[in-house]
Amino acid sequence: IQENDENIHTVxxxxxxxxxxxxxxxxxxRKTICIEGSFNNKSGTAxxxxxxxxxxxxxxxxTLDYSCTLHKEFSNDxxxxxxxxxxxxxxxxxxxxxxxxxEKHIKKYQSQDVHLIEETPELYNSVTLPHLQKExxxxxxxxxxLEHKSETDRVVFEDSNPEIGFILLPDLKWDAKQIEDLxxxxxxxxxxxxxxxxxxxxxxxxxxxxxxxxxKAIKEKYNIPSSQLRIYVHYQxxxxxxxxxxxxxxxxxxxxxxxRSHILSSVIDNIELMHDYYQKATLSFVVKETETLFLExxxxxxxKKR
Amino acid sequence: IQENDENIHTVxxxxxxxxxxxxxxxxxxRKTICIEGSFNNKSGTAxxxxxxxxxxxxxxxxTLDYSCTLHKEFSNDxxxxxxxxxxxxxxxxxxxxxxxxxEKHIKKYQSQDVHLIEETPELYNSVTLPHLQKExxxxxxxxxxLEHKSETDRVVFEDSNPEIGFILLPDLKWDAKQIEDLxxxxxxxxxxxxxxxxxxxxxxxxxxxxxxxxxKAIKEKYNIPSSQLRIYVHYQxxxxxxxxxxxxxxxxxxxxxxxRSHILSSVIDNIELMHDYYQKATLSFVVKETETLFLExxxxxxxKKR
Numbered sequence: 001i002q003e004n005d006e007n008i009h010t011v012x013x014x015x016x017x018x019x020x021x022x023x024x025x026x027x028x029x030r031k032t033i034c035i036e037g038s039f040n041n042k043s044g045t046a047x048x049x050x051x052x053x054x055x056x057x058x059x060x061x062x063t064l065d066y067s068c069t070l071h072k073e074f075s076n077d078x079x080x081x082x083x084x085x086x087x088x089x090x091x092x093x094x095x096x097x098x099x100x101x102x103e104k105h106i107k108k109y110q111s112q113d114v115h116l117i118e119e120t121p122e123l124y125n126s127v128t129l130p131h132l133q134k135e136x137x138x139x140x141x142x143x144x145x146l147e148h149k150s151e152t153d154r155v156v157f158e159d160s161n162p163e164i165g166f167i168l169l170p171d172l173k174w175d176a177k178q179i180e181d182l183x184x185x186x187x188x189x190x191x192x193x194x195x196x197x198x199x200x201x202x203x204x205x206x207x208x209x210x211x212x213x214x215x216k217a218i219k220e221k222y223n224i225p226s227s228q229l230r231i232y233v234h235y236q237x238x239x240x241x242x243x244x245x246x247x248x249x250x251x252x253x254x255x256x257x258x259x260r261s262h263i264l265s266s267v268i269d270n271i272e273l274m275h276d277y278y279q280k281a282t283l284s285f286v287v288k289e290t291e292t293l294f295l296e297x298x299x300x301x302x303x304k305k306r
Numbered sequence: 307i308q309e310n311d312e313n314i315h316t317v318x319x320x321x322x323x324x325x326x327x328x329x330x331x332x333x334x335x336r337k338t339i340c341i342e343g344s345f346n347n348k349s350g351t352a353x354x355x356x357x358x359x360x361x362x363x364x365x366x367x368x369t370l371d372y373s374c375t376l377h378k379e380f381s382n383d384x385x386x387x388x389x390x391x392x393x394x395x396x397x398x399x400x401x402x403x404x405x406x407x408x409e410k411h412i413k414k415y416q417s418q419d420v421h422l423i424e425e426t427p428e429l430y431n432s433v434t435l436p437h438l439q440k441e442x443x444x445x446x447x448x449x450x451x452l453e454h455k456s457e458t459d460r461v462v463f464e465d466s467n468p469e470i471g472f473i474l475l476p477d478l479k480w481d482a483k484q485i486e487d488l489x490x491x492x493x494x495x496x497x498x499x500x501x502x503x504x505x506x507x508x509x510x511x512x513x514x515x516x517x518x519x520x521x522k523a524i525k526e527k528y529n530i531p532s533s534q535l536r537i538y539v540h541y542q543x544x545x546x547x548x549x550x551x552x553x554x555x556x557x558x559x560x561x562x563x564x565x566r567s568h569i570l571s572s573v574i575d576n577i578e579l580m581h582d583y584y585q586k587a588t589l590s591f592v593v594k595e596t597e598t599l600f601l602e603x604x605x606x607x608x609x610k611k612r
Contacts, residue, residue: 009381016372028360052358055339066322075315083398091397092389115533181334227421252335258567
């Protein structure tokens with residue numbers, strides 16, 4: 001059937017054709033859920049991610065009005081506990097649909113045990129690097145952005161210099177509607193920088209340019225000063241083309257834990273203190289038990305399941 | 307009017323009589339908001355707390371059905387970004403109303419702006435260090451623990467060596483009842499090490515001893531392998547006597563963000579790469595606008611309120 005080859009996103013209007021297979025993960029703190037399933041008459045696996053939206057001044061206006069009913073659960077002295085029900089239009093849920101999803105996507109979203117690996121330069125060269133060279137997630141979507149083929153209307157700032165330039169745009173996790181959960185990423189134009197491990201003093205102009213111009217663009221567009229931004233890179237990153245995260249400091253964004261995130265100003269400072277710091281340092285990173293990188297380390301007896 | 311003395315929770319049906327004064331805090335991660343206001347014809351301040359509900363299997367059934375429309379925002383390759391709108395009855399918001407609320411309630415729920423300060427060695431010596439010397443929080447409670455005058459029954463492990471020894475015990479935030487939120491701290495016997503800034507190669511035996519024996523004690527008592535522990539120090543710490551945090555890696559403990567926490571194995575590695583790394587490095591730290599340390603930096607024009 002021709003329908004099979006059609007991109008799901010050109011036709012999807014509701015979930016009536018969705019068949020749920022299993023829940024991959026639930027985060028009660030963040031109010032997210034991730035489901036694996038499929039669509040009738042479509043081949044391939046689908047992943048659906050749902051996330052309740054944060055409040056802001058605007059949404060509040062529509063919640064605290066007369067049309068919003070209040071059901072009392074119980075009260076005690078000055079404290080009353082209720083459930084309130086705003087209108088449908090004020091209750092949108094952020095929804096991401098990935099289709100067709102690969103086994104790697106499923107692993108990424110499935111909750112599971114994690115381990116911390118202390119990656120020495122030797123382990124990077126003998127285990128992590130060969131693994132990356134073998135695996136390779138597609139970077140097509142990154143190239144689409146850099147070549148202005150996708151998400152062009154989402155670009156917040158571009159410096160088109162091929163050596164030190166970058167594109168700054170909202171991260172896919174941010175709907176760009178309120179600064180409370182501001183999350184942008186800067187994707188560098190220069191190709192071939194896989195991660196933190198590749199950075200040395202040659203990259204200082206690039207890193208400083210991202211910091212300086214990223215801060216300036218965010219100040220102009222969102223009026224947030226640099227002291228209220230968290231600017232960092234992940235190790236391991238989720239894709240191996242250098243990119244820098246910008247989040248609002250008060251926002252507890254996913255992946256900002258010390259075992260995963262490296263503050264950009266410290267990265268710059270480390271390279272200034274020692275030009276080959278990131279080739280010499282032992283870097284810790286977190287890996288899930290089902291990831292193939294975990295299996296590579298497990299095979300060598302460096303880490304084991306509990 | 308008699309109405310004034312009536313408990314609000316006996317009559318509250320909706321928010322039509324609510325007058326919003328200001329937003330006290332917003333948490334975009336937890337999807338909560340806290341508002342200060344009042345009710346018409348009622349004396350006293352009211353605080354309203356709203357929190358979106360977490361997903362569960364039940365609520366999911368009602369979200370992923372035909373009645374739930376899907377509005378596409380954009381798509382790129384296999385990724386589609388939507389907003390979905392379930393029926394009113396499946397969208398209840400957890401609501402707490404406190405009335406009449408006191409000044410203490412307001413302070414408790416009011417969020418403060420935070421800033422990131424990039425502390426160079428010069429700024430440490432000219433601003434942070436003089437501030438610490440002037441302020442001096444009491445360390446009596448730490449001394450009580452080290453001298454076995456307090457919390458003796460909580461000690462999990464002790465190495466009594468005065469140079470490299472430490473006491474390991476549950477952090478006050480952990481009730482020690484389940485490993486899901488395991489949180490211990492190691493307090494060193496050696497006095498006079500204020501923070502990360504004071505560490506150099508002399509302290510390598512101490513740091514390595516804490517790491518090795520802390521891991522061993524936790525493995526024996528709680529059966530958690532070292533690869534599932536997050537071992538780190540804070541900068542700035544909450545008290546200026548060297549201590550190391552041990553938390554379960556899967557547990558999202560407070561204060562583990564990259565702008566505050568430094569993984570112990572990286573600290574050891576940095577000192578091994580450069581014996582005076584922590585006297586030379588620029589260290590970022592987070593400070594609240596009401597803290598006196600913020601005021602010291604503000605006075606010098608290094609950071610300012612928005």
